[in-house]
Amino acid sequence: MVAIPSVTRTPMTRNRTAIWLLGIAIVLTILQYSGVLPAWLHRIPDAMIPPAAIWLDVFFNFVKDDLGLLKFTRFLTAGLENVLDTSGNIFYGKRRWPNLGPIPWTAIAGVAVVVGYYLGGWRLAVLGGGTFIWTALIGQWKIAMETMSVLVVAAPLAFVIGLSLGIAAWKYAWVDKTIKPVLSVLQTLPFFTYLLPAVIFFKVGPTAGAVATTIYAIPPMILMTTLGLQKVSPEVVEAGKMSGCSKFQMLRHVYIPSARTEILVGVNQVIMLCLAMVVLTAFIGMPGLGAKLLAMMGSFKLGRSFEIGVTIVLLAVTLDRMSKAWVVKQPEHFEKGTSWVNRHKTLVLAIAVFIGFTLLSFVLPIAGTIGRGQDFSQGKELDNLIKGFLAIDIVQSITYGIRYFLNVWILNPFRDFMLSIPTPAMIMVVAAFAVWLGGKREGVIAVIFFGLVALSGWWDRSIITLYSVLAAVSIAMLLGIPIGVLAARSDKWSQRVLLACDTAQTFPSFIYLIPAIMLFGITATAVVGSILIFAMVPLIRYTIEGLRTVPPEMTEAADMAGATRMQKLVNVQLPLALPTMAVGFNQAIMFAFFMVIIAAFIGTQDLGQELQRTLAGTDLGKNFVLGICVSLMALTFDLVIMKWAADKKKALGLP
Amino acid sequence: MSTERPVISCKNVWKLFGADPEKYLAKMSSDMSFDDMREDGYIAGVKDVSLDVFKGEMLVIMGLSGSGKSTLVRCFSRLHEITGGTIEVDGQDIMSLPEKDLIDLRRSKMGMVFQSFGLLPHRSVLDNVAFPLEMRGQDKHTRRARALEVIKLVGLEGREEYFPRELSGGQQQRVGIARSLAIEPDIWFLDEPFSALDPLIRREMQDEFLRLQQLLNKTIVFITHDFDEALRLADRIAIMKDGAVEQCDTPDQIVLHPATEYVRKFTEDIDKARVVHAGVLAKADQPGTGDPVDTGMTVHKLARLLVNDKRDFIPVTRDGASIGAMSRSEALDILLGAE
Known part of the structure; x- marks a missing residue:
């Protein structure tokens, strides 16, 4: 007997509730436009807003000073500083103990070739070697190594902490229950919110950078560890x-x-998140590739920005491919009587290459460090080239045209409209959306979350943040879904586009600002542009995956029923792919919330801008209030969309 | 089979799965059926089972999937904690053992083979086989020597350095068998060891297993869902349904006198002549005349004699001594499949 899954269809009452909520919201908005709505119904009066930031400050000060947390973290800082100094000395020759470094660039590149060959054959060898040779020749060795010296400390730290917490969460149910909600908040919290506490508790510079990076990279390690341990066969x-x-x-x-594979996937994610974050810690004075990129973009030096962008992308791709190759690498046996040297060929070779190049650098200084003026950087020339290209009449009129059209006809009216909606009406719209897709529980949560945002006193800026996200994701859907649908039509193109998406997802988010700034300069359009590119990747990806995983017997049944391609797509493939596509849509929104905060750097009027401003001071309370606002909005979407996708999957009987 | 104290002895063993099994078992009425319990939200993995396993015997537990056979064998080694009843191993109540002693018991007396092998993917054949010895804290040299010995025994010589994924299913199960034998266990549990293998390989492994058993003479609890396999290997068969043992007896008796309708259905399509032995048919009060047959001969093997001989009763001997005589017509009925 086949059990009939107890799936609730969207009940009529749910739809009716949603329509009622929407109706009231429309009425309120119309009243607002006709000018009869009292002001206290349009925005919560300032007097009614609780001074949450001040309360939080009192609390933080109590923890920080009275409970002595600051003393404790400063103590940790000292230890971490020593480790970072050591790795700094080894990687880029910081004048600290043990005074051995810097390691010659040729030695690192050589070892990268050997390791790449061991893990994935010639292709990875070329990628590994090429990345480091490019970095050295383009004259970015030192800043790249500043970044790497923090990465090699933060990533292992995140790995160890994540693994231990993951094991604890797997072993003790109460740890799991405590950790889960914290993790989901951490994953939606804007990164600026990580940065300020790091600065306050761990001093500006590499130590704070390392701490923020570590914390940022821990959650996926915990999740993968728990997942892997649970999956071990009974x-x-x-x-x-x-x-x-x-x-x-x-x-x-x-x-x-036995959980090796999942744990190594966790390691891969730790490395990638560390790289993404370590670049972003430029905002709190962490030197390295991020800082340089920030400076170059700030002064609109597009050529150098581009070069640094390439370096970061190459590093990201190399680290990602190598750690992924490690995941699938299985142990292999040696015939009896194989000598030690033969069994440890890679290790021996790597040591030999390392020593060889190090010795070479004593004879030939250029093999050790590439000095000023010896590099092949084409920053200025590239800069002229790009700016020249952008100055061509046709190009300029196109980019200007897009900018004008978007700003005047779409973005600004949309933003002004969203700002004009009364606060209670806006909350009702969100609640209607949550009730309609998720259910009663989701609706209540949406009201609570957005209500808290309204009470935070940052409503207008929150709405501007929300507007940027929605605008960018909407445009990303218009572009991304057709691309996904087209690509899914053939195996060859699906693979190609998926590979491109995979690669693009390994890029640190900061990188996405470069093309946006190149095309649209430092404008509001560039903000939407950068979010757009970033958010399009998961949309395309999950559209393809959703369409490709439709069970073949269903498409075959449609074919045999004589459906045309279009009929098949609309009636069979899209409905079945929708839950998966919803996951992509959700990820796009999460990515957009993340990116919109970074885009504060270009100049926005939203929460991100305020958040960035708090970094200069010690306004922990305000920083948290702002961060939580972003988090609450993102969580609402996450909750509703994921609930809908899960319900839909169950109803369709999909795995 | 001997009359001495059983190696494993379980009395009224219960294993219930559900929210609060102990409490439920305590207040449950005795005539609850499997389906009644399921309606209350409890699954009876093992339902009031009493069973003894004697030294050197091979007990085969037979049942369809979900009948509780795997659960029962896991209670014997306390991989599952039982809900009620007692299980004694060598006269010791294993439910009262503290964890350390339980680990010691497993390290010194028990070996187990699993249906999907349960090999550690990151260890070579040699390291997998040596694993129980390593856990026991044996030094590298002795455990290597012992592991090589068992690997040779199961015929995997030369593959010591291979990893599980580099081996075929049959070879992987040989590794599983070698690992379970490494500590020289007294009691050997085999949980459907050959079910995941192709029919041809399965046959080959059964022969291999019988060879090993003749060599080692262990006390064995063997699980299968394949009645033919059970008949081929068993000294005694316990047939399970819904967690309870329907009948536990020798293959001959099960085929000749099925205790319940459920057991009878299993025996229906079986060629009884290949299962029933002369010894079982022998009646002590009948002397018989002429040349005797050995007690271990199956009716099938005696077919020609049964058809050609004219005697009504044929004497049966065990180790040369007479134990009675069997009725030729009764044996012929079995041979011809008459009801």
Whole structure:
């Protein structure tokens, strides 16, 4: 007997509630336009707004000073500083103990070739070697190594903490229950909110940068560890028990090795998130590639920005491909009597290459460091080229045209309209959306979350943030979904586009600002542009995945029923792909919330701008209020859309 | 089979799955059926099972999937905690053992083979086989020597350095068998060891297994859902349904005298002549005349004799001594499949 899944269709009452809410919102808005709405119904009066920032400040000060947290973290800072100094010395020759560095660039590039070859053959060898040779020759070795020196400290730290917490969450249900909500808030919290506490508790510069980076990279490691441990096959566990393993032996010899794949996927994510964040810590004075990029973009030096962008992208792709190759790399056996050297060929070769190039650098200084003026940077020439290209009449009129059209006809009216909606009406619109897609519970949560945003006192800026997100994601859908649908039509194109999306997702988010600024200069259009590119990637990706995973017997049934391509797409493929596409849409919104904050750098009037301003001071309370506002809005969308996707999947009987 | 104390002895063992099984079992009425319990939200994995396993015997537990056979065997080694009843291993109540002693028991006395092998993917054949010895804290040299010995025993010589994914299914199960034998266990649990293999390989592994058993003479609890396999291997068969043992007896008796309708359905399509032995048919009060047959001969093997001989009763001997005689017509009925 087949059990009929107890799936609730969207009940009529739910739709009716949504329509009622929407109706009231429209009435309120019309009243507002006809000028009869009292002011206190349009915006919550200032007097009624609780001084949350001040309360938070009192609380933070209590924890910081009275409870002595600051002393404790400053103590940690000292230890971390030593580690960072050491790695700084080794990577770029900071004048600290052990005074050995910097490692010659040729040695690092050589080792990268050997490791790349070991992990993934010639292609990875060329990629690894090429990345470091490019970095050295373009004259960015030192700043790249400043970034790397923090990365090599933050990534292992995040790995160890994430792994331990992941094991704890798997083992004890109460840890899991405590950690889960914290993780979902952490993942939606704008990164500026990580930065200020890091600065206050861990001093400006590399230490704060390393701490913020570490914290940012921990959540996926926890999730992957727990997932991996839960997936270990029960028979393997029983085999371990019957072999007489003690509890620790079980963990050390059975669970962790069996969860190897998931743990290594976690490592890959830790590395990528660390790289993304370490670049962004430029905002709190962390030197390196990010700082340089920030400075170059700030002074509109497009050529150098582009070069640094290429370096960051190359580093990201190299680290990603190598760590992914490590995930799939399986142990292989050697025939009996293989000598030690042969069994450890890679290690021996890597050491030999390292020593060889280090010795070479004593004889040939250029193999050690590439000095000023010896590099091949074409920054100025590129700059002229790009600016020259942008100055061509046709190009200029096109970009100007787009900018004008978007700003005057779409973006600004849309923004002004959203700002004109009375606060309670806006909350009702969001609630209607939540009730309609998710259900009663989601509707209540939406009201609470947006209500809190209204009470924070930053309503207008929150709405501008929301507007940027919605505008960018809407345009991204108009462009991304057709691309996905077209690509999904053939295997070849699906693979190509998916590979491009995969690669694009490894880029640190900061990179997406470069093309936007190049095309639209430092304007509001560039803000939407950068979010647009960033948010389009998951949309395309999940559209393709959704369409490609429609069960073949269903498309075949449609074919046999004589459906045309279009009929098949509209009646069979899209409805079945919709839950997956919703996941992509959700990710696009999350990405957009993330990017809109970074875009504050270009100049916006939203929460991000205020957040960035708090970084200069010690306004922890305000910083948190702003961060939580972003988080609450993002969480509302996340909750509603994911609920809808899960319901829909269940109703369709999809896995 | 001997009359001495059983190696494993379980009395009124219950294993319930559900919200609060102990409490439910305590206040449950005795005539609850499997379906009644399921309606209350409880699944009876093992339902009031009493069973003894004797030294050197091979007990095959047979049942369809979900009948509780795997659950029962996991109670024997306390991979599952039982809800009620007692299980004694070598006279020791295993439910009262503290964790350390339980680990010691597994390290010294028990070996188990799993349906999907349960090999550790990151360890080579040699390291997988040596794993229980390593857990026991044996030094590298001895455990390597012992592991090589068992690997040779199961015929995997030369593959010591391979990893599980580089081996075929049959070879992987040989590794599983070698691992379970590494500590020289007294009790050997095999949970559907050959079910995941192709029919041809399965046959080959059964032969291999019988060879090993003749060599080692362990106490074995063997699980299968395949009645033919059970008949081929077992000293005794326990047939399970819905967590309860329907019948536990020798293959001959199960085929000749099925205790319940459920068991009878299993035996319907079986060629009884290949299962029933002369010894079972022998009646002690009948002397018989002429040349005797050995107790271990199946009716099938005696077919020609049964058809050609004219005697009504044929004497049966065990180790040369007479134990009675069997009725030729009764044996012929079995041979011809008459009801």
